[in-house]
Each structure stands twice: as structure tokens, then as C-alpha cells.
Amino acid sequence: MKRFLYVIPLMVLLVVGGFAILQLKQVSDGKSVNILPSVLINREVPPFDLAPIQGYEKGFGSKDLLGQVTIVNLFGSWCVACQVEHPFLMKIKEQGLVPIYGIDWREKNPDAGPKWLAKYGDPYTLIGDDPNSKAAIAFGVTGAPESFIVDQKGVIRYKQIGPITPDVWESTLWPLIQELRKI
Amino acid sequence: MIRILTVALMLAVFAPLSVEAVEPNEILRDPALEARARVVGKELRCVVCQNQSIDDSNAELAGDMRVLVRERITAGDSNKEVLDYMVDRYGDYVLLNPPFKAATLVLWIGPAAIAVLGLFWVAMMFRRRKSTDGKSEISTSGPQSTPLSDDERRRLDELLKEDSA
Numbered sequence: 001m002k003r004f005l006y007v008i009p010l011m012v013l014l015v016v017g018g019f020a021i022l023q024l025k026q027v028s029d030g031k032s033v034n035i036l037p038s039v040l041i042n043r044e045v046p047p048f049d050l051a052p053i054q055g056y057e058k059g060f061g062s063k064d065l066l067g068q069v070t071i072v073n074l075f076g077s078w079c080v081a082c083q084v085e086h087p088f089l090m091k092i093k094e095q096g097l098v099p100i101y102g103i104d105w106r107e108k109n110p111d112a113g114p115k116w117l118a119k120y121g122d123p124y125t126l127i128g129d130d131p132n133s134k135a136a137i138a139f140g141v142t143g144a145p146e147s148f149i150v151d152q153k154g155v156i157r158y159k160q161i162g163p164i165t166p167d168v169w170e171s172t173l174w175p176l177i178q179e180l181r182k183i
Numbered sequence: 184m185i186r187i188l189t190v191a192l193m194l195a196v197f198a199p200l201s202v203e204a205v206e207p208n209e210i211l212r213d214p215a216l217e218a219r220a221r222v223v224g225k226e227l228r229c230v231v232c233q234n235q236s237i238d239d240s241n242a243e244l245a246g247d248m249r250v251l252v253r254e255r256i257t258a259g260d261s262n263k264e265v266l267d268y269m270v271d272r273y274g275d276y277v278l279l280n281p282p283f284k285a286a287t288l289v290l291w292i293g294p295a296a297i298a299v300l301g302l303f304w305v306a307m308m309f310r311r312r313k314s315t316d317g318k319s320e321i322s323t324s325g326p327q328s329t330p331l332s333d334d335e336r337r338r339l340d341e342l343l344k345e346d347s348a
Binding site for chain 1: 230231243244247248250251269270271272273274
């Protein structure tokens with residue numbers, strides 16, 4: 001019995017170490033571990049109505065999302081990872097796979113977003129300006145880029161934290177979009 | 184004197200840590216509302232900095248959240264309604280004080296339970312030690328010490344003699 005007591009610390013160590021190794025393995029597998037599960041999944045898009053960015057005529061509001069499966073993508077000209085995913089968003093736009101709506105988040109200068117889009121291309125159906133994080137907070141966003149898949153009824157079905165990569169697109173996003181279209 | 188200096192030095196070093204990040208232009212005119220905003224702000228986590236309240240953080244998103252808290256308070260929301268609004272979007276994670284519920288039971292009870300177990304264990308050890316102490320009359324230095332036998336005593340004497348020779 002006494003011997004057994006001495007083994008307890010070792011066992012605790014093994015359990016803690018085991019969890020640590022599992023986490024590390026997830027990181028090395030390329031999965032992001034620090035993801036907060038979005039509480040907004042399967043809930044309606046929070047109501048918002050954003051003004052257009054400089055030089056654009058129309059803004060973007062939650063009502064624009066009704067009637068079709070869409071992607072809402074949060075970006076900013078200051079955001080490096082957004083540049084990484086941008087060419088892929090352009091590809092989605094060129095192939096007409098699914099409409100992407102943009103939220104231009106926290107631009108310091110009102111012309112920064114439009115300039116960035118002029119340089120790298122504009123994949124968005126509509127863009128809203130979100131200088132004070134109104135929409136970002138409504139969506140529970142912690143960093144850019146983040147993307148939401150929204151179904152025909154305006155219900156959020158998926159949250160993608162970080163850039164949309166070809167991998168994520170093939171394995172998760174595109175199958176989900178096709179699935180949602182059948183509803 | 185040295186003690187006073189030490190305290191002064193510690194204050195100088197650690198006081199800035201508690202300085203709030205609330206910007207002058209964010210502060211509400213109504214001191215009562217502003218006071219409530221501070222209470223709410225201290226309970227909300229800055230979601231981009233892991234372990235700071237939005238009141239303590241200089242992050243831009245924290246600033247925007249502070250402004251939002253003030254807007255909602257000015258619009259007539261109660262403190263709880265403002266917190267609920269944030270939890271609705273960011274989950275319990277946004278609260279610095281996680282709520283007490285089934286999923287957080289281990290978090291709340293765990294440390295106390297381990298402390299109680301530890302105290303219990305220590306108490307047991309002391310009781311055992313005490314009871315053995317009482318039984319052994321010859322014990323000098325501790326409960327486990329037994330006196331040297333005649334044989335051992337003789338050997339020890341020899342060794343000591345050798346050493347001094």
C-alpha cells in the first residue's frame with residue numbers, strides 16, 4: 001500500500017505529460033490548438049449594417065446574406081495572413097464557386113483598404129467598413145483573417161480561424177458549402 | 184529606514200503594473216456610468232492578450248470593446264446585460280472569472296480539493312510520527328533511531344581510536 005503511494009506522483013506526471021504530447025502532436029500535424037470554439041455556430045448572423053469603404057458605393061449588412069450560401073471574410077490591409085489567403089479568395093471568385101462578402105476591419109486610414117484591394121484584386125461581392133470593430137465584436141472575432149460560412153437563412157455554420165488554405169477548402173469548407181446548398 | 188526604502192522601491196516597480204489602459208477620450212461624462220463601465224471592463228478578458236482585462240490592455244480590440252461597453256451602458260443596459268452580450272459572442276472565455284457550472288467544476292473545486300487532501304496527508308504523517316515517538320523510550324534523535332549494540336559500540340570506539348592515532 002505504501003509503495004503504491006510513491007507511484008502516484010509518477011502517474012500524475014505521466015498523465016500531464018501525455019496531454020502535453022497530444023497537444024504537441026496536434027501542432028506538428030498542422031492543426032491549430034488554441035482555437036476558441038465559436039458560440040455563434042448554428043446561430044443567426046448578428047445584425048449589423050456597415051458603411052461602404054472609400055470609393056465604393058454599397059456597404060454590407062447582415063440582410064445581404066439571406067437567400068444563398070455565402071462566406072463572410074474579415075480582413076484588413078494591415079493583416080499579413082490576409083495577404084496569404086488573398087490569392088485563393090481571388091481564385092474562388094474567378095471560378096464563381098461561392099460569393100464572398102468582406103468586412104474591412106480596423107483600417108487606420110480610410111483609403112488603406114481600397115488601395116490594398118486595387119493592388120491585390122477584389123474578391124468580394126460587397127464590402128463593409130468596420131473601423132471600430134462593431135461587426136468584428138458582433139462576430140466574436142479575435143484576429144484576422146477569420147471567415148464564416150453562412151447558410152441561406154443567414155445562420156452561421158462554420159468559423160474558419162486564420163487563412164483559408166487550399167487544404168482547408170478541399171477538406172472542410174467546399175464540402176460543407178455543397179452540403180448546405182442541398183438544404 | 185531600509186524597510187521603508189524597500190517598500191518604496193517595490194511600490195515604484197510594481198505600481199505601474201496596475202495602471203489602466205482606459206484612454207481619456209473613452210471616459211464617459213457621467214461618473215456613475217463610467218464607474219460601472221470600469222466594473223464591467225475588469226471582468227472582461229481582452230481576447231487577443233489571453234490574461235489581461237480589457238481595462239488593462241492597450242490592444243486595439245480591447246479599446247474597441249471598452250467603447251462598446253460604454254455605449255451599451257449609456258444605452259441603458261445593466262452590467263449583467265453587457266457581460267451577457269459579450270459572452271453571447273465570445274463564450275465564457277471572455278469572462279476573467281469563469282462561471283461556476285458543470286464544465287468548470289474541476290477548475291473551481293480542484294485546487295481546494297488538492298489542498299484538503301494534502302492537509303489530510305500531512306496530518307496523518309504527524310499523527311503517525313507522534314504515536315511512534317511515544318512508544319520508543321530510548322529514542323534520542325528521532326522515531327526511527329535505535330541505540331547501538333555493544334558490538335557496534337566497540338567497533339565505533341576502535342574506528343575513532345584509529346582516526347586519532
